[in-house]
Amino acid sequence: MPIRCTTDARLALLLLFALLASAVARAQAPPPTAVPPPDLAFIDTGIENASPLWYERGDDGAYRVHLLYDHERDSPNRAAGHIHFRMVGRPGAPITLEFVNLDNVWNGQPGSVAGELKTVALSADGTTWTTVPTDTLPGNRIRVTVTMPAGGVLHLARMQPYRLSDLDRLVAKARASAHAEVTTIGATVQGRPLEIIRIGRGDEPRRVFLRARAHPWESGSSWVMQGLVERLLGDDAEAARWRGQFTVYVLPMANKDGVARGGTRFNVNGKDLNRNWDRPVDQALVPENAALERWLEGMIAGGRKPDLAIELHNDGRGLLHLSRPPVPGLDEHLARMARLEAILRERTWFTEGHTEGAFRNSGTLGDGWLERYGIDALVHELNANRVEGRKAFTSAALWQEYGAALPAVFEVYFRDR
Numbered sequence: 001m002p003i004r005c006t007t008d009a010r011l012a013l014l015l016l017f018a019l020l021a022s023a024v025a026r027a028q029a030p031p032p033t034a035v036p037p038p039d040l041a042f043i044d045t046g047i048e049n050a051s052p053l054w055y056e057r058g059d060d061g062a063y064r065v066h067l068l069y070d071h072e073r074d075s076p077n078r079a080a081g082h083i084h085f086r087m088v089g090r091p092g093a094p095i096t097l098e099f100v101n102l103d104n105v106w107n108g109q110p111g112s113v114a115g116e117l118k119t120v121a122l123s124a125d126g127t128t129w130t131t132v133p134t135d136t137l138p139g140n141r142i143r144v145t146v147t148m149p150a151g152g153v154l155h156l157a158r159m160q161p162y163r164l165s166d167l168d169r170l171v172a173k174a175r176a177s178a179h180a181e182v183t184t185i186g187a188t189v190q191g192r193p194l195e196i197i198r199i200g201r202g203d204e205p206r207r208v209f210l211r212a213r214a215h216p217w218e219s220g221s222s223w224v225m226q227g228l229v230e231r232l233l234g235d236d237a238e239a240a241r242w243r244g245q246f247t248v249y250v251l252p253m254a255n256k257d258g259v260a261r262g263g264t265r266f267n268v269n270g271k272d273l274n275r276n277w278d279r280p281v282d283q284a285l286v287p288e289n290a291a292l293e294r295w296l297e298g299m300i301a302g303g304r305k306p307d308l309a310i311e312l313h314n315d316g317r318g319l320l321h322l323s324r325p326p327v328p329g330l331d332e333h334l335a336r337m338a339r340l341e342a343i344l345r346e347r348t349w350f351t352e353g354h355t356e357g358a359f360r361n362s363g364t365l366g367d368g369w370l371e372r373y374g375i376d377a378l379v380h381e382l383n384a385n386r387v388e389g390r391k392a393f394t395s396a397a398l399w400q401e402y403g404a405a406l407p408a409v410f411e412v413y414f415r416d417r
C-alpha cells in the first residue's frame with residue numbers, strides 16, 4: 001500500500017506539471033489567427049461536359065492542369081484540347097493555370113495544339129461567357145491568369161460550352177415546330193440517339209446537309225447549327241421563302257458520347273468520325289457514321305441526294321477545306337466551292353479563305369462524300385479563337401449569327417447554279 005500511495009502521488013504531480021507547462025506554453029504562444037482560404041480551393045470537373053483532367057500546384061504557384069489525352073485506336077494519334085471546368089477559390093485571388101499535354105499527334109505526325117490555343121472563355125455563372133487571350137510560353141506551353149470573381153466560382157472553357165442539354169432543348173424545339181421533323185437515324189456506341197433535324201417538307205428543289213461536332217471539343221460548330229436551325233424555324237416571310245427553296249438536314253452533334261465525356265476528338269471506340277469516309281463504314285466500331293451512311297444511301301436511293309454537304313469543325317485557322325480526290329468533274333466542283341466561298345464572304349462574317357494547292361485530306365466527310373457519292377461536300381473549319389470578320393474574339397452569339405446567316409447563303413448559291 002505505501003508503495004502504491006507513492007506512485008499515485010508521483011502521477012498526480014506529473015499531471016499537474018504537464019497542465020502547468022501547457023498553460024505556460026499557451027500564454028507564450030502568439031494569438032491564433034484565422035487560416036486564410038487558399039487562392040484555389042479546388043477544380044471541379046463534376047459538371048456537364050467537363051474535361052477529364054488532374055492538376056497540381058507548381059513551385060512557382062501556377063496550377064498545372066493535365067488534360068487527359070483521347071487516343072485513337074490502332075494509331076499513334078492522340079488529342080487533348082477540350083477544356084471545361086469550374087474553379088472554386090478566394091474572391092479576388094489571381095490564379096495562374098498552365099495547360100499540360102498539348103503535344104498532340106494528328107495523322108501520325110507530332111504536332112502541338114498550343115499554337116492554336118490562343119483564347120479561352122470565362123464565366124462566373126456558367127451562362128454568360130467572356131473570351132480572353134492566353135499567354136504562349138516557350139516549349140508549347142499555354143498559361144492564363146484569371147481573377148476569381150466575387151462569388152468565388154469561375155468556369156473556364158476552351159470556347160463557350162454546348163452540352164447535350166443544350167442540344168436536347170434544340171431538338172425539343174424542332175419537334176414542337178410545324179416546320180421541322182426530327183428523325184432518329186441510329187445511336188452512338190453508348191446508345192445515345194442520333195437525331196437528324198429536317199427543316200422543310202423534304203420535297204423542295206434543293207437539299208443541304210450539315211453535320212457538326214464530330215470532334216467533341218469543337219462547341220463553336222454546334223452553336224452555328226443552333227443559329228441555323230432557329231433561324232429556319234422562324235415564322236417570318238423570309239424563313240418561309242427559304243423553306244420553300246431548299247430542305248436543310250442537320251446532324252448537330254455527331255459525337256454525343258465524346259461530348260458527354262468531355263472528350264476531345266474520338267468516339268469511345270477510339271475512332272475519328274471525320275476519317276475513313278473513303279470506304280464503307282465499320283458498324284461495330286463507328287455506329288455514329290454507319291447510321292449516317294445508311295441515312296445518306298437511303299436518301300440517294302430515294303432520289304434525294306444532298307446537293308451540298310458541309311461538315312463543320314473548329315480549329316486555329318478557320319479555312320474551307322476543299323479536297324481534291326480524283327473524281328470526274330473536279331474542276332466544276334471546285335468552281336462551285338469558289339462561288340460558295342464568295343457568297344459566304346458577302347453574306348456572313350466569313351473572311352478566312354480556303355486550303356490552297358493540291359490539298360487532300362482523304363477520309364474526311366468532305367473528301368469521302370465527294371469521292372464516293374459525287375456530292376459537293378466540304379469541311380468548313382471555324383476559327384476557334386477569333387472572328388476576324390468582326391474583329392472580335394469568338395462567342396456563342398457570333399457563332400449563332402453565322403448559322404442564322406447561312407440560309408441566305410444557300411438561297412443565293414442555289415439560285416445562281
Ligand SMILES: [Zn+2]
Binds near residue numbers: 215218
Ligand atoms: Zn474537328
